[in-house]
Amino acid sequence: MEEQIRMKERIEQLVSEIDSLKAASLEEVEQLRLKYLSKKGMVSVLFDDFKSVPAEMKRDVGQLLNDLKTRANQRIDSLKSSFDRGESVSKVNLDLTRPAGHIQPGSRHPLSVVRNRIIKIFDRIGFTVAEGPEIEDDLHNFSALNFTPDHPARDMQDTFFIATNPDILLRTHTSSVQIRTMETTNPPIRMIFPGRVFRNEAISARAHCIFHQVEGLYINKDVSFADLKQTLMYFAKEMFGEDTEIRLRPSYFPFTEPSGEMDVSCNICGGTGCNICKYTGWVEILGCGMVDPNTLEHCGIDPQVYTGFAFGMGIERITMLKYQVKDLRLFFENDVRFLRQFTGYSV
């Protein structure tokens, strides 16, 4: 009995001693380990004495002894690991005062650069920006824009339809946003509509199934074709340079009457002829026209009171011309060797 009490006291004393152990270095931790846990260490010696504890007390005392050993091991381990961490820092020779490694600056995608530039150019003459849905219905993409039911643009070859509902499609142009705007806004309207459009085209150097357009719309009293021409000329000079010339050719779009296509003088060869302008000196960049009275009427705008013009351009085409990019696929591959060339084009 006396033996057991003595043993218990020694264990308790060791527990409190171990709990308050401190060390100033790894060497000191090792000395503590030897002192308590080596073969001749203080904890191990208690295990030797355990043999003489009477059988009926062995269970109690054994439990206390095991707890003590676990505790001692944990304490030594935690002291050791606090130095391990310090040691690994000094091993890699970390110098927090050294300058950081160089981080390559990112760059805007060229299509974003040009889209933002287009927005800025039109902003200066009072055009605001709006967007519309990429998933459209037949009404806004075709019918309200005066497309006849058998128009080839409605063909499955050109348009992505939803199989379960032929009324739903991926918009083929941003002209759909003209309709949405005129349905909800009273003139005067002076807006541009940038966005993604989709057509069922095989991917090549000149075509892609996803591309980008900017649509423009101006509706007011007494808007004339001269206003359209002046606006587009201003745009072309701002985008491609003061020397740029424009020419308008007659064309056909169901939602404008009259309709035109606009060419700019080729800014690659300066108009003398190259393979980009196919040796004509001119490059087509957009479609345009005076908004058809049927379209105005559909949107609840009185064509006897208001007139207006609209235009639509492909952002890829403008970007290719501006930065002499010869293959459309480069815009979608995201090869950093291509994209890096636009670092600093921050518009």
Ligand code: DAH
């Ligand atoms: N939506 C036409 C296209 O994708 C481009 C266009 C032509 C837009 C004439 C217009 C316009 O606003 O007046 O080919």
